[in-house]
Amino acid sequence: xxxxxxxxxxxxxxxxxxxxxxxxxxxxxxxxxxxxxxxxxxxxxxxxxxxxxxxxxxxxxxxxxxxxxxxxxxxxxxxxxxxxxxxxxxxxxxxxxxxxxxxxxxxxxxxxxxxxxxxxxxxxxxxxxxxxx
Amino acid sequence: xxxxxxxxxxxxxxxxxxxxxxxxxxxxxxxxxxxxxxxxxxxxxxxxxxxxxxxxxxxxxxxxxxxxxxxxxxxxxxxxxxxxxxxxxxxxxxxxxxxxxxxxxxxxxxxxxxxxxxxxxxxxxxxxxx
Numbered sequence: 001x002x003x004x005x006x007x008x009x010x011x012x013x014x015x016x017x018x019x020x021x022x023x024x025x026x027x028x029x030x031x032x033x034x035x036x037x038x039x040x041x042x043x044x045x046x047x048x049x050x051x052x053x054x055x056x057x058x059x060x061x062x063x064x065x066x067x068x069x070x071x072x073x074x075x076x077x078x079x080x081x082x083x084x085x086x087x088x089x090x091x092x093x094x095x096x097x098x099x100x101x102x103x104x105x106x107x108x109x110x111x112x113x114x115x116x117x118x119x120x121x122x123x124x125x126x127x128x129x130x131x132x133x
Numbered sequence: 134x135x136x137x138x139x140x141x142x143x144x145x146x147x148x149x150x151x152x153x154x155x156x157x158x159x160x161x162x163x164x165x166x167x168x169x170x171x172x173x174x175x176x177x178x179x180x181x182x183x184x185x186x187x188x189x190x191x192x193x194x195x196x197x198x199x200x201x202x203x204x205x206x207x208x209x210x211x212x213x214x215x216x217x218x219x220x221x222x223x224x225x226x227x228x229x230x231x232x233x234x235x236x237x238x239x240x241x242x243x244x245x246x247x248x249x250x251x252x253x254x255x256x257x258x259x260x261x262x263x
Contacts, residue, residue, distance in 0.1 A: 021162050028159035028190065029197055030149070040196040040208055044189055046165045056167075063167055064179040068188040070214040070255070073196075075207070128214075 001105035001131050002060040006094045012086040013051035014116065017042060019081055038079045041071075045089070045111050045127045053089045059107050061131045069106060069128035077115075077122040085113045085122065092126070102133030137238055137261065143202045143229040147247075148194060151186055153221045159190050181218060188215040191244050191253045194227060199257055202229075207260030209237055217252045219244075225252065237261075 017038045025042055026035050049055070056066060079085075092108040106128060113123040137143075151159075153171075160170045168175040169185050176184045192213050199208055219225065224247050233239040237258045244253040 024158055024162035028155045028162055029193055041189065041193045044163050046163045049166065063169060068215055071189060071192050072212040074210050
């Protein structure tokens, strides 16, 4: 894993919740109703990949070695379909542990979602990516 | 009114297998380009017997169930560690048990397969109507 990325902050990317994607998100969970509100975890780090935050490339995690170790969400304000958000990703921590088959790497990356007009923080998401030996 | 007490089980819900089509739809909905969720050959190369269901799908199912609990007006925090792979044919049992009450209600979360294998664990903090 590219440990030099620890502490790196990416330039902000902009995001607006999309009703079509939200409908697909809920359908994938088995709920085919029209979502009235943005599903809580609709905002997910994966959306950053096409918007300049390509973590797998930048951290040097080949897809076939990548696992997802966990997620944390802290919500501070509700998110609506009318919200336009600036998202800032920060590589908090990169650690290595020796496993049975070799080194296992962990990267904790946080994403802050802020309303573009007010700057209010609505959500902080932390995702843990794992690189297997 | 918040009448929850430590030990209350908010839900213990068995979910039908997600199926490959819903796993693929979740990838599309989250803009996840990882082939491990849709490509058998790629999944085999990565050492798995089948395509993998996304960890964030478990997170999303917990969020969906928590928002449906009577009295819950707000999820403040949802924190999960994924502990074992989940495949599209797996049934999962999601459980939330209250461990603390006060200004917020804290509950422990577990997801497990029907054979008992734990696939995720964590906690949530909930705002409850007063």
